[in-house]
Amino acid sequence: MTSPKNDKNPRTTGRPTLNEVARLAGVSPITASRALRGISTVAPALVEKVRQAALDLNYVVNPAARALASAQSHSVVVLVPSLSNLLFIDTLEAIHQVLRPKGFEVLIGNYHYCRDEEENLLRNYMAYQPRGLLLTGFDRTESARRMIDASQVPCVYMMELDAGAGVNCVGFSQVSAGETAAAHLIARGRKHLAYIGAQLDQRTLLRGEGFRRGLQQAGLYNPDLEVLTPRPSSVGLGGELFLHLMASQPQVDAIFFGNDDLAHGALLEALRSGIAVPGRVAILGFNDLPASAHMVPRLSSISTPREAIGRRAAEQMLVLMAGNRVAQPVQDMGFELKVREST
Amino acid sequence: MTSPKNDKNPRTTGRPTLNEVARLAGVSPITASRALRGISTVAPALVEKVRQAALDLNYVVNPAARALASAQSHSVVVLVPSLSNLLFIDTLEAIHQVLRPKGFEVLIGNYHYCRDEEENLLRNYMAYQPRGLLLTGFDRTESARRMIDASQVPCVYMMELDAGAGVNCVGFSQVSAGETAAAHLIARGRKHLAYIGAQLDQRTLLRGEGFRRGLQQAGLYNPDLEVLTPRPSSVGLGGELFLHLMASQPQVDAIFFGNDDLAHGALLEALRSGIAVPGRVAILGFNDLPASAHMVPRLSSISTPREAIGRRAAEQMLVLMAGNRVAQPVQDMGFELKVREST
């Protein structure tokens, strides 16, 4: 004489089921299912009834049952090389914002700029039968590549651009960002331009390549002024590398940093040791973090559309997961040079 | 005459099932299930057989089927108020590090310091029947609270401490952190001490309260020197509030900032406008972000054990999810005052 469903049954969750919604709405379960999923074959009046019943019962679908019945999960895996970089946080936020309202759950993996770790994460997350893969760049192990191909799971690559057949990617040209940096500093009349990059991931390398190319075209390239280290990028490291370079190559009059953290460190050490910026040396950053506009002097930087990249990539993913081909598989979201006081 | 299972059936995933493993091992599916789950009633010899069969077939359990049958997922929901703060990133990383190897998937929700958004996330994520909840602090809507209680899902609260019965929490006393800040600045001989806090979450308020208490005990409290704004915390805002306070209350000779971002902004603006730090005004931050030690002057700050909090909270959760009670439900991880140049 109590509640009709057995609350003590450990196999139930105690939550209302689609059956109960259907009963309350006076339709069959499958009709309720269709109504709730917005399948057009259901009469508007019934849809309304079912909606109301679901609301009344506080019904939420059981994702496990749905996934089992349809052999499709609703999870999308996103793999990024770092979380301590605001860059990827902004991108992740945007992805969440697009995917969550559509009922997808986002599984985040951080591989700490390590190819093997990315491969591992991929292998692990594949067990969840993800509906989609959002990956960062194109630099990964052969096994990882094979897993992705073999899985047949739709994949969107973020941050970089690649014209390969069947590749969906959203980003910008890292190389031309580097070229733009070079052009800007050269236009400022600088003659001894250096590049400082850390955490040598593909994109840092690509930017350095663009920068070098720009210098070469102007006949200003000097390999001694290229500082590359695999150490993880940080404010402290930026300061350290800056001081070392200024001491060993005193003729340097402009430095392009692979990212803003490094540039902040340089600015701070310049202040501490009385090196005039941009008087003696111009400093240009990359990514345009929120703090950059407030540095002393205010840091010129190349602003990257990380939020837009996340949004667009997620939107592409939605199209792909719906079984369609995206109209424009390669999306160049560009970048913007912000000229402030440091250059 | 082809493969025994119909590869064209859209309802299957094409992956090997427990049934096939069982068949290969020559046991019943349930025995295979038990063997794979490490349930002790299975004979060692059979366990070995099943293990081998699973390996041979490259079997991975179907999480959806498992969740449906057992009414238990393997996902743990973590809700944080922000991701743009390195604080929570470090905590999340640690949580992942503990939970992922144990086979749990971590679902992250960012509620942007908004109680209603937290409530929404909670409601949404509850549909996944999470096995555990890792929440930030104790300040939430009544509905959220009720949902948590009603769900019976084990919960660990991070960042703050609370001696309530049956509450599992890992953090430190925000109030005594504030008191420590006051004591330090007072010991430095400062007489006009201000508190600047933004993004008025519970913890910022609590720290302010501790700071105020410290000042009151020394007879140094002045309500005019308490600047609280709900605007989101940022470097830019810190600079702005700093300049405004110094102009309106020129007697101020020490400022405790609710977090390091704000303090960085203050330091930068002090530099720009020639306000001597710590000469004219001492600046103390909170959280000790990586950049703090490199500011000019180097920022004194209260360092918080965010990584340890995440790790410990996840470990508590593991205990709880195993159905046990944690030995020490309230874990004070402390904090550490780092005295550098700015105070």
Added chain:
DNA sequence: TTGTAAGCGTTATCAT
């Protein structure tokens, strides 16, 4: 347009 029947892959229950 709606409904019936069956099954997705796993685990709980209860028997042996």
Added chain:
DNA sequence: ATGATAACGCTTACAA
């Protein structure tokens, strides 16, 4: 210690 059986809550296939 092992197994037969019946769910778990939903969706696909097909029928009406």
